[in-house]
Amino acid sequence: MDSQSELQQSRRPQAIARTSEDSMTVLDINVRNGSDLRAATGTIDVAILADDLLVGQGAAAVLRTQPGLRVLPTRQRHRAEVVLIMVGQVTDNTLAWMQSEAAATDGNSPKFILVGDGVREHHMLRAVSHGLISVLSRQEADFERIGRAIRDAHEGLPGFPPVELSWLIKQIRAIQLDVLAPNGLSPTGFETRELDVLRLLADGLDTADIAVRLNFSERTVKNIIHGFLTRLGLHNRTHAVSFALRHNLI
Numbered sequence: 001m002d003s004q005s006e007l008q009q010s011r012r013p014q015a016i017a018r019t020s021e022d023s024m025t026v027l028d029i030n031v032r033n034g035s036d037l038r039a040a041t042g043t044i045d046v047a048i049l050a051d052d053l054l055v056g057q058g059a060a061a062v063l064r065t066q067p068g069l070r071v072l073p074t075r076q077r078h079r080a081e082v083v084l085i086m087v088g089q090v091t092d093n094t095l096a097w098m099q100s101e102a103a104a105t106d107g108n109s110p111k112f113i114l115v116g117d118g119v120r121e122h123h124m125l126r127a128v129s130h131g132l133i134s135v136l137s138r139q140e141a142d143f144e145r146i147g148r149a150i151r152d153a154h155e156g157l158p159g160f161p162p163v164e165l166s167w168l169i170k171q172i173r174a175i176q177l178d179v180l181a182p183n184g185l186s187p188t189g190f191e192t193r194e195l196d197v198l199r200l201l202a203d204g205l206d207t208a209d210i211a212v213r214l215n216f217s218e219r220t221v222k223n224i225i226h227g228f229l230t231r232l233g234l235h236n237r238t239h240a241v242s243f244a245l246r247h248n249l250i
Helices: 003-010 054-065 074-079 093-101 121-130 141-152 161-183 190-200 207-214 216-233 237-246
Strands: 025-028 044-050 067-069 084-091 111-117 133-134
Touching: 044 054, 044 074, 044 093, 044 216, 054 067, 054 084, 074 121, 084 093, 084 141, 093 111, 093 121, 093 133, 111 141, 121 133, 121 161, 133 141, 190 207, 190 216, 190 237, 207 216, 216 237
Parallel strands: 044 067, 044 084, 084 111, 111 133
Antiparallel strands: 025 044
């Protein structure tokens, strides 16, 4: 085979067959220019996972033409910043597969965009916990909108339809009322009294003043502060307040 033929062949899309574990197709779209697989500055690395080979190939072909997007080959999909999942119907198996893909990454917490029909209320919170940030029905998922969703996801901007968003809010509210509040916890995972103490520390109150304000003993206040510092490996009260402010806890 001459060098020209080899170059043409290296540019042809390749597809990996369905896996037995999840019955979904993972596209291996080769976007190399020669042997260079490095993303240009400002590009978004995208993995495409589809339950239909032709749909996935078509999506990859179109997204390859959009500036700033790079479709990763299969062996590098664990490096994806955004993962586009395209299915006919969303099922529990879709979410299980999303969980598996999220766990297989290099710790970069990819953001998932789900294109498909049949999303149900019980899917939402579980999917979000795995990294879902945007949902599009098949009818509304033209490639201009998909490209925009990928860029928004990369910036951390969610894209949930009103119904799905209302489900998510309802579920979070239920967790707050039925699970967290009765156990003295906040949605952040910290104890309510820990956050109360941190707020007062940020206001400049000392141990005695905080104890009076919260109707605690000074020993209790000191124990709360000590527990917070120890658990998070913080150095002192100033460090604790800085941590809380930086992570929007107070």
